[in-house]
Amino acid sequence: MPIHGKLEGGFEAKSSADKFWGALRNWYTFFTEAFPNVYKAVEIVSGDGKAVGSVFRVSLSEDSPFAKSIREKIEAVDDAKRTVILDVAGIDGNLFDIYKKYVLHISVTPKGDGSEVKIAVEYENPTEKYPEPIGIIDVELEGLQDLDAYLQSK
Secondary structure, eight states, rough: OOEEEEEEEEEEEEOHHHHHHHHHHHHHHHHHHHHHTTEEEEEEESSSSSTTOEEEEEOOOOOOOOOOEEEEEEEETTTTTTEEEEEEEEEEEGGGGGOOOEEEEEEEEEEEEEEEEEEEEEESSSSSTOOOOOHHHHHHHHHHHHHHHHHHOO
């Protein structure tokens, strides 16, 4: 019997909502330089990289415990509300092989001089024997916190 679930998390970023959101919308242009120990390559497979339906092929570090490469597709985006939904359906290797569905929701809201970043992961495990992706959501949060730190250093 498949297991469906949703995990949520978030943090307060020091970067302004506009700065953080702008970086998220252009992540594919600088993540390989900003985080070379994680991202080997990012390629736009279809679309312009910003519009709904755009698809990315991301090659990850050999050291990644979760996957070696992923395919992300923009399912929905609202620049005014600073929200994006990514379907991380095409995944090669390791832990991600067990999830039939993995959809990442990210929102960025102004908060004082910084912003509040919230994420949610909707997932589906094909059987009960596989765990919730708790460790994966922690990695997603850590990556976004690293992005905030990178933006603060610029």
